[in-house]
Amino acid sequence: MRGRASDDYGVARAAFCWELARKDKDAAPASGRLDLPLPADPGRRADFTVTVATGAAPADAPDAIPLTVAPGDIISWWVEIADNAPAPSSFASPRRSVRVVTPDEKISEMMTRLREGMGELDDVSRRQEQIGDALGRLLPNAPQKK
Numbered sequence: 001m002r003g004r005a006s007d008d009y010g011v012a013r014a015a016f017c018w019e020l021a022r023k024d025k026d027a028a029p030a031s032g033r034l035d036l037p038l039p040a041d042p043g044r045r046a047d048f049t050v051t052v053a054t055g056a057a058p059a060d061a062p063d064a065i066p067l068t069v070a071p072g073d074i075i076s077w078w079v080e081i082a083d084n085a086p087a088p089s090s091f092a093s094p095r096r097s098v099r100v101v102t103p104d105e106k107i108s109e110m111m112t113r114l115r116e117g118m119g120e121l122d123d124v125s126r127r128q129e130q131i132g133d134a135l136g137r138l139l140p141n142a143p144q145k146k
Helices: 103-138
Strands: 002-006 011-021 030-035 045-049 052-054 065-067 074-083 090-092 096-099
Touching (some): 011 045, 011 065, 030 065
Parallel strands (some): 052 065
Antiparallel strands (some): 011 074, 074 090
């Protein structure tokens, strides 16, 4: 995840927060907070990148947050920011969530989308035929389809 935080007083603190709700109610939920590095020159803006890895952290992101997830688990995340004002203010971004699915669930969802898309394409094709037929009646000298 990439993000940018900005404030007229400058960004004093930024943290990536997450919760993992388990489908298996016997498994303990997990949560965490990762303080995000801020630029050496504290300006009004801070850019950050956070990587979440299921399993071991990838070589290109050794500081990734490692999570062990199972189908049905829900990962939620948000960012909390505080500014440099004399009376500091803080802000939390809206929470985003994603549910871990099985390969079969993903294939089923993709097939449903494909069927819906094909149905829409059939509708467009039929409508185009109807328009062609109507134009043929309006323009009797137009070449006819064979």
